[in-house]
Amino acid sequence: MxxxxxxxxxxxxxxxxxxxxxxxxxxxxxxxxxxxxxxxxxxxxxxxxxxxxxxxxxxxxxxxxxxxxxxxxxxxxxxxxxxxxxxxxxxxxxxxxxxxxxxxxxxxxxxxxxxxEGAVTADYVQVKALTERVTAILTQGKHVRIVKDGKTLEFPIENRNGVPSTGMYLYPGESGNLPSGEAYIAPVEGTASGEIVADGSAAGIGKLDSPLLLTVDQGRLTDASGAEAERLLRMLGDGDGRLLGEFGIGTNDKARITGIVLEDEKAFGTIHVAFGSNATFGGTVEAGVHIDLVVKEPDVYIDDALLMRQGKLVGV
The missing domain is CATH 3.40.1830.10 (Thermophilic metalloprotease (M29))
Structure with a gap:
């Protein structure tokens, strides 16, 4: 072995x-x-x-x-x-x-x-191509709306650049996760509002046995309910760790939801949001913490155009 x-x-x-x-x-x-x-x-x-x-x-x-x-x-x-x-x-x-x-x-x-097994076995040439197409959509977009289980979270991304994590880092200065396959962006701080249901996994917690309902107002996590809610809030702290810092879309068709966010957030059919630092990829938050939460099979709209229907990418 x-x-x-x-x-x-x-x-x-x-x-x-x-x-x-x-x-x-x-x-x-x-x-x-x-x-x-x-x-x-x-x-x-x-x-x-x-x-x-x-x-x-x-x-x-x-x-x-x-x-x-x-x-x-x-x-x-x-x-x-x-x-x-x-x-x-x-x-x-x-x-x-x-x-x-x-x-x-x-x-x-x-x-x-x-x-x-899983994400590392993907064809990274294909992962790279899809990731770059989704990244371009994020970069050109101005507004994101996520709908799942009757809950909606909205935020602007205007004048923010999408980031491709392709799994191939062959030129000076290129970096990202391995295994990989995601396109992500920093939402405009202080603007997100609504609710989102996280039902995949959470960094530092693992696979979620029951959903977390997260409430966001003026870009800040103001309430969380569910079995792991208190644990999540403790990890984020009371300061800027509760600011919405990232929105990402999984682009690796071999990735699984295992409870390890490194792979979970790359999985087809998922998106993820993160609270905390985003200054490393175009935002302004430096919180010393960054916690990703994976959402399975949502509907996603970019500028009111459907990008994802129940987790399936549309027209990409």
Whole structure:
């Protein structure tokens, strides 16, 4: 089985990150994900790359910054992989590394199962093409309306650029998740209003056995009800963590809802919203936390044009 994992790791490093023997690879990890990181580290060494493993203390939540020495090392690599329990995707460290020209992928919550099943097995050429088409629709759009179970959430996205997370980061400064397949955007802060039913999963909580009903007013989460509501509110805190920070659409036809948001938010038939930081992808919120919540089979309208009907993309 270890050889299977090594083969998958080599394929990710070559196909998704374009790693070459002459390059430096930095792998950032923490105790919960160290075993997976060590396999990827070994795969990097097998190419002849200068592969280094950096072990840090587990972060307390997604969006929390890594230590300064880790952030500095990330900026000096050719390729960087962040294989951690909690996500470093929406951190200044990730943003600054990409700005320095690093090809970077984050793999928060990745499991051994993901190395052989699900989203990682997708045809990433096809994922990339669909993701870029959906991203263009978001960039050109001005207003989003999400309808599910009789609840509606609306917000403007005018003058915001969509972001493609294609799973292929082959050029300097490209970054995103692995496995991947999503198009996302930062809603205009302070404007969202309405309600949304999250019934897929939530970062830091896992697969939802019962739905969460979230109420948003003037861009801020004002109420949450459901079995995991109090836990969600504790993670977000009382400050800017409760601001709506992201809207995303899954574009990976092999992704499953497993309880690990890294894969869940990429699944066909889902969208996700997140509360907290979005300054790393075009917004203004810097909250030190970013919690994604996955919604299954919604209707989605962009500028009143139907984009998704019960989870199925229309005319894309």
């Amino acid at each position: 270890e050889e299977t994992y090594l083969q998958t790791a080599r394929k990710l490093l070559i196909d998704c990150l374009g790693l070459r023997a002459s390059e430096t690879l930095i792998i950032v990890t923490d105790p919960p994900k160290r075993d997976i990181a060590e396999i990827v580290h070994e795969a990097g060494l097998s190419f002849g790359a200068e592969s280094a493993l950096m072990l840090m203390k587990e972060r307390s939540k997604s969006g929390e910054e890594p230590p300064k020495q880790v952030a500095e090392a990330m900026k000096k690599a050719d390729v960087c992989l962040c294989i951690t329990k909690h996500s470093l995707t929406h951190t200044k460290a990730r943003k600054e590394a990409a700005a320095a020209g690093v090809r970077l992928a984050t793999m928060p919550g990745v499991t051994w199962d993901m190395f052989t």
